[in-house]
Amino acid sequence: MFRTLRLFFSCLAYAALAGTLFALGSALLSPLCRDLIGSQTRYDVIVVLGGGGMENGALMADTASRVDAGVALFQSGIAPAMHMTGGVNRPIPFVPTAEVMKDRAIASGVPASTITTEGLSRSTLENALFSKGDLDGKSLIIVTEGYHLWRSWLSFYWADMQPEGMCKPHAFHAEGWQRSARATVREALALWFNLARAVLWKVADLFGYPHVLGSYFLH
Template sequence: MPSNATRAAAATSATGSAQIGPARHINARTKRIAFSQSFQDHSGQRSKGEPIRTLIRILTTGAALLGLTALSTIGFTLTHQDTETPADVIVVIGARMSANGKLHRESLTRVDKGVALFTANLAPRIHFSGGRATPDGPSAGAQMARHAMAQGIPAAAISIEERSLSTLQNALFSKPMLADAQSILLVTEAFHLPRAKAGFWWMGYDNIQTAHSGRFRRAPDNTISLTMIGRETLAVWFNLGRAILWSATGRRHDDILQ
C-alpha cells in the first residue's frame, strides 16, 4: 500500500495539474482576444487609409495617361507627313481671331496651306470652319474665306461654316455642308491634327487625309509654345468626355461641345 508520503505527493501533483489546466485555458483565451482586437485595429486603420490610397492610384493613373498622351502628340507632330492623295474637299478649321475679325498668325497659315493644296489640285473645293469671337462680329470662317479669295481662290469653290466654337463643333456643324463628300483633306497644325481627325471621324468620316500648316504652335518670339502642348494633351481627354456626354444627352445640346 502506498505510504502517507506517497499519497500526499500524488495529491499535490493532482492539485497542481488542476490549477495549471484552467490557467492555460485563460491564457489562450486572452491571446485570442488580444489577436482579435489587434486585427480589428489594423482593419480599421486600413479602412481609414483606403480612400487616400485610392486617390493616389487615380492620380497616378491619370498622370500616366496624360504623360503618354503628351508623348504621343509630340511624336506625331515631329513625324507627320502630308498626304498626297486627292480628296473631295479640303477642310480648313479656324484658330484664333481677334474680336474685330483680324485673323491671328496660326489662322492665316492654315488658310495659306489650304490654298496651296487647292492650287495643287488635291481637291476641287475648300471649306472653312470657324465661329465668331463676339456675337455681332465676323466669323473666322468668313474671314478665312476672304483671305483665300484674296489669293485667287474662286468663291464658287468655297463653303463656309460660321457657328463652331471648338474642334468638335467644327466637325458637327460642317457635316451638313460636306454631306456629299466621300473623303476630306483636313488642315490644321500637326500637334492639333490627331484631335481634329478624331472629331471628324466621330462625326462619321472614314476617309480623312491630313496636312499640317505647321508642326507646333509658335510663341511671339517664334519659340515652340509648350503651353499649347499641355493644353492639347488635356483637350484630348476633355473632348472625349464632352463627346460622351453629348451622345448620352441625345445629341441635342450642342453647347456641350463648345
C-alpha cells in the same frame, strides 16, 4: 485613403503623359502640307480648321498659316473645293472666323464659288458636327496645326465622316516655342475633355436626346 489618393493622382499623371505624347506624335509624325504638293492623290474638299479666332479684326497667325497651306494645296490641284470652319470666339468684331478665312483664300486667288463656310463652331467637335451638311459623303483632307491634327481627325470620324488625308502647315506654332509649349499642354488636356464629351453626346444621340445636354455642351 492615402492609397486611393495616390492611385487617383497616378492615373492623372498617366493621362497627362498619354495626352502629351498624343499631341507630340500628332505634331511630329503628321505630314507637312507642302510635301503633298505634286502628289497624285486627290480629294473632294480641303477642310481648313480655324484656330484662336481673330485679333483686331485679323486672323491669328496660326489660322492664317492654315489657310495659306490649304490655298497652296488647292492651287496644286489636290482638290477642287475648300471648306472653312470656325465660329466667333471673341465678341468684337462679331464676324465668324470662317468668313475671314474665306476672304483670305479669295484674295490669294481661290474662286469664291469653290469655298463653303461653317461659322457657328467654337470647338473641334463642333467644327466636325456643324460641317457635316457640307461635307458628308465627300473625301476630305484636313488642314490644321500639327499638334491638333490627330484630334481633328478623330472628331470628324466621331461625326461619321472619314477624312482620307490630313496635313499641317508646320509642326508647331509659327509664333515661337512658348506658344507651342502652351498649345501642346492644352492639347493634352483637350484630348480627354473632348473624349468624355464625345462619348456622352453619342450616348445621348443614340437615345434621341442630344438636346438634353444643351447647346453649349460641345463648345
